[in-house]
Amino acid sequence: QVQLVESGGGLVQPGGSLRLSCAASESMFRFNAMGWYRQVPGKQRELVAAITSGGRTNYAGSVKGRFTISRDNAKNTVFLQMNSLKPEDTAVYYCHVNWGRRGDYWGQGTQVTVSS
Secondary structure, eight states: OOOEEEEOOEEEOTTOOEEEEEEESSOGGGSSEEEEEEEOTTSOOEEEEEEETTOOEEEOTTTTTTEEEEEEGGGTEEEEEEOSOOGGGOEEEEEEEEOGGGOEEEOOOEEEEEOO
């Protein structure tokens, strides 16, 4: 079992920035990947960005060039830096861990609202 604690959501104006953080209770090197998903009511949860244990990153097309995923290995924390935010980025953002055969784990979610 791994615990994920998210922080950093909130309300921001269009064009603004936010940084999300997700601290894991286990060493990140145990995981295949960590990442962020988002979900709006009535829609499926979608991948935003992910980073593998080897450091490879993957982004949704809609956020490429605006969002950056990174990690602090010493703190078992993954970050999502979100710049040039748009109203369509409004969603609940969930931290995700893929721990191979031990399964997938999710954070509690943090609300990001982009509005003027």
